[in-house]
Amino acid sequence: xxxxxxxxxxxxxxxxxxxxxxxxxxxxxxxxxDDCESKQDILDKIYEKQIDVLLIDYKMVKNYGxxxxxxxxxxNDSMRDxxxxxxxxxxxxxxxxxxxxxxxxxxxxIFDTEAADQKKEAELRDFIQVLLESxxxxxxxxxxxxxxxRELLEKKYQGELGADEEEFxxxxxxxxxxxxxxxxxxxxxxxxxxxxxxxxxxxxxAIIAEHEME
Amino acid sequence: MRKRVRExxxxxxxxxxxxxxxxxxxxxxxxxxxxVKNAYDADANVCCLYYSNTEECVYIMDNGCGMKExxxxxxxxxxxxxxxxxSYVTKxxxxxxxxxxxGRFALDRMSDECDMLTISEEGGxxxxxxxxxxxxxxxxxxxxxxxxxxxASLLEHVGIRIWRxxxxxxxxxxxxxxxxGTAFRLNHLHDVWxxxxxxxxxxxxxxxxxxxxxxxxxxxxxxxxxxxxxxxITSANVESYDYRVDFQVTGNLVDIQIIRNEFDxxxxxxxxxxxxxxxxxxxxxxxGEKKKESFNMEEIGxxxxxxxxxxxxxxxxxxxxxxxxxxxxxxxxxxxxxNLAKKFGxxxxxxxxxxxxxxxxxxxxxxxWLELSAxxxxxxxxxxxxxxxxRVGSEQMLGTVSISRENTxxxxxxxxxxxxxxxxxxxLKRILLFVIxxxxxxxxxxxxxxxxxxxxxxxxxxxxxxxxxxxxxRKRWEEEESVRRRQEKPTEAKEPPLKxxxxxxxxxxxxxxxxxxMEQKQEEELEELRNENKMLQTLATTGxxxxxxxxxxxxxxxxIGLELNAAYEAIEYDNDVAYALQNILRAIRVKxxxxxxxxxxxESIKKDKRKRRKHNIRTMLEQYMNTWNDIxxxxxxxxxxxxxSNIELWCFEFDVENIISNLIANSLASFDQEMDRRxxxxxxxxxxxxxxxGLSMDYRDSGWGLIPKYKKRPELILEPFESGHxxxxxxxDDGTGMGMWIVNRTISEYNGAIDLSENQRTETGFYAKIxxxxxxx
Numbered sequence: 001x002x003x004x005x006x007x008x009x010x011x012x013x014x015x016x017x018x019x020x021x022x023x024x025x026x027x028x029x030x031x032x033x034d035d036c037e038s039k040q041d042i043l044d045k046i047y048e049k050q051i052d053v054l055l056i057d058y059k060m061v062k063n064y065g066x067x068x069x070x071x072x073x074x075x076n077d078s079m080r081d082x083x084x085x086x087x088x089x090x091x092x093x094x095x096x097x098x099x100x101x102x103x104x105x106x107x108x109x110i111f112d113t114e115a116a117d118q119k120k121e122a123e124l125r126d127f128i129q130v131l132l133e134s135x136x137x138x139x140x141x142x143x144x145x146x147x148x149x150r151e152l153l154e155k156k157y158q159g160e161l162g163a164d165e166e167e168f169x170x171x172x173x174x175x176x177x178x179x180x181x182x183x184x185x186x187x188x189x190x191x192x193x194x195x196x197x198x199x200x201x202x203x204x205x206a207i208i209a210e211h212e213m214e
Numbered sequence: 215m216r217k218r219v220r221e222x223x224x225x226x227x228x229x230x231x232x233x234x235x236x237x238x239x240x241x242x243x244x245x246x247x248x249x250v251k252n253a254y255d256a257d258a259n260v261c262c263l264y265y266s267n268t269e270e271c272v273y274i275m276d277n278g279c280g281m282k283e284x285x286x287x288x289x290x291x292x293x294x295x296x297x298x299x300x301s302y303v304t305k306x307x308x309x310x311x312x313x314x315x316x317g318r319f320a321l322d323r324m325s326d327e328c329d330m331l332t333i334s335e336e337g338g339x340x341x342x343x344x345x346x347x348x349x350x351x352x353x354x355x356x357x358x359x360x361x362x363x364x365x366a367s368l369l370e371h372v373g374i375r376i377w378r379x380x381x382x383x384x385x386x387x388x389x390x391x392x393x394x395g396t397a398f399r400l401n402h403l404h405d406v407w408x409x410x411x412x413x414x415x416x417x418x419x420x421x422x423x424x425x426x427x428x429x430x431x432x433x434x435x436x437x438x439x440x441x442x443x444x445x446x447i448t449s450a451n452v453e454s455y456d457y458r459v460d461f462q463v464t465g466n467l468v469d470i471q472i473i474r475n476e477f478d479x480x481x482x483x484x485x486x487x488x489x490x491x492x493x494x495x496x497x498x499x500x501x502g503e504k505k506k507e508s509f510n511m512e513e514i515g516x517x518x519x520x521x522x523x524x525x526x527x528x529x530x531x532x533x534x535x536x537x538x539x540x541x542x543x544x545x546x547x548x549x550x551x552x553n554l555a556k557k558f559g560x561x562x563x564x565x566x567x568x569x570x571x572x573x574x575x576x577x578x579x580x581x582x583w584l585e586l587s588a589x590x591x592x593x594x595x596x597x598x599x600x601x602x603x604x605r606v607g608s609e610q611m612l613g614t615v616s617i618s619r620e621n622t623x624x625x626x627x628x629x630x631x632x633x634x635x636x637x638x639x640x641x642l643k644r645i646l647l648f649v650i651x652x653x654x655x656x657x658x659x660x661x662x663x664x665x666x667x668x669x670x671x672x673x674x675x676x677x678x679x680x681x682x683x684x685x686x687x688r689k690r691w692e693e694e695e696s697v698r699r700r701q702e703k704p705t706e707a708k709e710p711p712l713k714x715x716x717x718x719x720x721x722x723x724x725x726x727x728x729x730x731x732m733e734q735k736q737e738e739e740l741e742e743l744r745n746e747n748k749m750l751q752t753l754a755t756t757g758x759x760x761x762x763x764x765x766x767x768x769x770x771x772x773x774i775g776l777e778l779n780a781a782y783e784a785i786e787y788d789n790d791v792a793y794a795l796q797n798i799l800r801a802i803r804v805k806x807x808x809x810x811x812x813x814x815x816x817e818s819i820k821k822d823k824r825k826r827r828k829h830n831i832r833t834m835l836e837q838y839m840n841t842w843n844d845i846x847x848x849x850x851x852x853x854x855x856x857x858x859s860n861i862e863l864w865c866f867e868f869d870v871e872n873i874i875s876n877l878i879a880n881s882l883a884s885f886d887q888e889m890d891r892r893x894x895x896x897x898x899x900x901x902x903x904x905x906x907x908g909l910s911m912d913y914r915d916s917g918w919g920l921i922p923k924y925k926k927r928p929e930l931i932l933e934p935f936e937s938g939h940x941x942x943x944x945x946x947d948d949g950t951g952m953g954m955w956i957v958n959r960t961i962s963e964y965n966g967a968i969d970l971s972e973n974q975r976t977e978t979g980f981y982a983k984i985x986x987x988x989x990x991x
Contacts (some may be wrong), residue, residue: 013773016780016797023787059765062850062885065892089769112775115782 002135005051007033007042007071008087009063013108017055020111025128028135030055039066039074046075047177051082052135057108058088058095069099079174081141083134145171146180156188159198225353232322232348239323242405243418244571244631248320249398250422251568253278254431255310256396260389262434264377265407272324272403273372277395279305280334283361286341290318291359309566309619321345326402331364331371333394338364340371368397378438382445386434412437420450421559422569450558452612454551457530459613459653463645464523468514470649472505472656476530477664478546486544490667500660507652512922514648521638522621526646528561528613530606530653542668543597543661555581555609561646563633564616570632574612580632582608584643584650593934597658598665601959603933604658606650615646744963748866751956755872756815758953759879766849767811770804777801807848813841814875831861831870831902831909838871842878851885851896858903863987869960873984874900876953877913881980884917893917908964908987919978928970932958961986 004021006014011032018030031049036042046054054075056068064071072084085104088095092105110127113120149171155161161168169189175181239245246263253261256278264273281290303309321328322345330341343359368391369375377383405411412435419435436445456476462469477500479486487497499505511519533553535545560574560581572578586608595602617624623638633639760767781797784790839855846853863870878898885896897916902909924931937951961968964986972981 013776016776019780020783023783059886061888061893062896065889067888070888089772090765107772108769109772109775112772112779113783114775114779116786 002028002052002132002139003050004028004030004131004135005033005046005049005054006030006056007054007060007068008057009060010057013111017111020113020124021128021131024125025132028128028131036064039071042071043075043078046079046082047174050178052138053131054082054084055087055131056084058086058090058105067097069095069097073099081138083138085131142175142178142180146175149175149181157197159201225355228348228352228354228357229350231354232319232345234319239320242323242411243415245320245323246415246418247422247569247571249274250419250433252276253396254308254568255304256280257304257306257308258395259430260386260432260434262386263436264372264379264382264434265412265437266378267407267438268378270403270407272400272407273377273398274400275368275372275391275395275397277368277389277391277393280394280396281332281339282334282336283339285334286332286339286361290341321398321400322348323404325400325404327400329399329401330396331366331368331398332396333368335394338366340364340366367392368395371397372399379436379440379445381442382434382436382440385442385445407437412440416444416447417557419447420557421562421575422447423449423564423567452529452531452554452558454548455529455531455612456546456548457653457657459528459530459649460525461528461649462523462525463519466511466519468509468511468645468648470507470509470652472499472507472653473502474499474505474656474660475502476532476546476657477544477660479544486664486667489670490663492663496660505656509648509926510922513926514645515921515923516641516644520623520641521617524615524617524621524642526613526615526649528611528649528653530657531555531610531612533609539597543664553609554612558612560608561611561613561615564614565626566618567616570617570626573632584608584646586611586650589647597661598668600662600962601934601955604654604661606654611650615642617642748869751960752868752872754952755875755956758956759875760815763811763845763879763882766845767808770807770811773804774801777804810841810844810848813838814845826864826866828862828864829867830859831863832857832859834867835870835874835902838874842874846878846882846898849882849885849896851882851898854897854899856901856903858909861902861904861909863908865964865987869964870986873911873957873960876957877982880953881915881917884915884919884980887918889918905985908966908985911982911984911986913980913982913984914972915980917978917980919976919980920973925974928973931970932968957984 006017008014011034014030014032021028021030031051033042033045033049033051036045054072056071058068060066060068060071068086068088072086075082075084083104084100085106086092086095086100087106087108089108092102092107095105106127110124113124149168152161152164152168152171155164156168172181172184172189176183239248249263250261253276256276258276258278261276262274264275265271266273326344326346328341328343328345332339332341340362341359342361347357369387374383374387416435419433422433423431433447434445435447458473458475460471460473479500486492487500492500511517531551531554532545532548533551535543535548539545540547556576559576561584562574563570572580573583575581586606590605590607593603593605595604597604621638623636624642625634626632627634633642777797777800781794781801784794784797835857839853839857843853843855877900881898885893893916895916899912899914901912903912904910919925920928920931924936930936931954934955935951936954958968961984966984966986968985969983970981972983
């Protein structure tokens, strides 16, 4: 099952979208992201609800103070891999802030299949296919990240992390938020951790050497 | 498995190399420009170009620093390599203008053979190349140029003693050509150097350098018969002008100085100043004092300065003015003025004192690179017009804009044809247009005052003339009458004449009737036109409002569709009738919202609103304001509205509605603006109260307020096509720039006024005080 996050400052039609999606693709579940005050709140909720792909309303200034395109920019700064789509009631051509590519903008009308109109139905199914594919890509990438993370974690234990420290922390943040890795004790995330570990190892070695001399 | 490693060099076909050069310097003018630039970059103080009609060859000579063998090998002979890329300030402090390493192809553009002597402090080198060697299938490394050491002097190399034009030679010999420099002899020329070519090149060279800027560098250009006066190139200059506008962009500031030189009040100064309403400050400007203005980038609609410092001088130069306008606007006499744009060009761009072609080049597509003509077509209003902006024509604006290679985002296009398009060049154009519009505003402010004064004077003059004629007729009639009476004997009783002896005249009653009929007809026609005008304004407002709420209207239509479709699917797939019913009920609720939208948009053009009558304002607006209240409530906006009950105004209903609709539409657009923080509240206050014989509206909102571009001069928003557009991106603006213009027009039709000055004092929110019919409608 893949989880499609839905963000809208006035989500009056959420239930319709949810049913429409569920009816056509059992693998997708539409999840409402609400009760947020800020962009950071939204980001935290995305992690918390284990979202794989996002649908975001464009006009949200009234209740949030920012538009959907600005939010996508913010989300992608922290989560590069997650695919976000803008949903709008206005003409997609009218969103001209240049923050989201044209292919990632959809009209909310896409869910209105006009009583099983063939063309409309095909458009919606294509869109659902895009959502499914984007979710799968996101999960695959997370899996790959997990492998890389394990590699780096091993290095960390060996005290050889060095310049990869930043990458490690970033991977840890995403993967732990998605519950894919065990939470590490706070002090282990500290950059001084390796130094301390090294010192302990050296001390240990010295003790062993001293002991052998005896 | 890999074996036997070896490296193979890249090479290029010689012909291709030549083609690249040709592409870069495609015109003869461009080639000449490159050569003069090289002389300037070499710190020369003179550059001579001589075409020998008898030998059919060209000699070029400068007294710059020449080239050392190392420079010749590594820079001159290496295509694409330029010694000016990294260090570009010469010993004498000139900023070198070339950098692409392709300028030398200019020589190829001009002739097949080139014989160059270059003398540096290390001695002389002669370099000979036949550009035809580049033809065929040779590789570039196989094409060789010959280089000799030589002790010949520059003057010997060009054989100045045998030049036909000895008059010019004697002038050239006064310069120091005994030391370093570079001289070329170009044989087998590609162009016919006839009189036309010479004229074209001379005009080009005259415009190569900005006037009065370059010291210590002169150009001689001549053939066998050119006179000394003509041979020395003098930069084209603007000697007479109507307006001069100097501007400097320094960091975040744009400084503008405007000099008016267009008006001559012919000894009537005091009368015109008083009657036309020029205050003391204005009078000083009309007498030639500079009008200084200063703006920061935000105030001109720019986020930041992407291009760095630059400056320029622009001239407004009318080519003709008919007698009527000359008298009406007190223009100075400009009889016999030539079209200077042909000689001087339009607005020309100079980089480090050298012309960047082809901007402002007369006859070229880029002559009007700021698209002034298109701008004028969009706003064709005359100078004295009260509504509508006067715009300058492309051939009336001349000048120079000076940039430097130190400016960022303004790189040369590789083909030597202008500047690379991009955000820097777009900003340059926008700033120039801003400077031009400041000048236009100044000129029109004078023009409007003078036009009003002329109209007032004309009316008086016409009345006076009519009275004078009547008086004369009366006088004549009285004289005739007294003569007639004297001729009659007073004692003789006579039969009264059949026809009274009065001057022939029309029946006064008929005249009164005729005049009254004519007035009525004229009034009817005017009324019809006024109504038509009002209708158009209302339609425009309807368009603006509909456009403004397109998102909400679309959302409502979408939602009706979605709900109905959901109901269909619930029954069809799930047989869930209860759920379907809920969907249908929601669709009906959304449908009801539409009624409100129609109340504001389509209803506004209902026929009964198009009749002028005496209205009680509170009653008239009741329904309309309730509708707005519904709409605003749904968009989370509070409307606090109050209106006195005793205001009576003779008006069209939709005029007052148009004003309110446009103001509210602007407020909502401001509320929806995305800023770095959330807007605290969405509130609109409208208070309408009685004022003199009309009404006053106090309007304010809690939005983000006017953008910096309008903060200092909020009245600018009343001009047509002004819209809150930040000019820093390619994104289109939502506004039409018509809303506040319509508001202003309507206000002036009701002898009203609008005061926006509160906006200057407050950081956020929008404020307007509007008076309608306060001084009789």
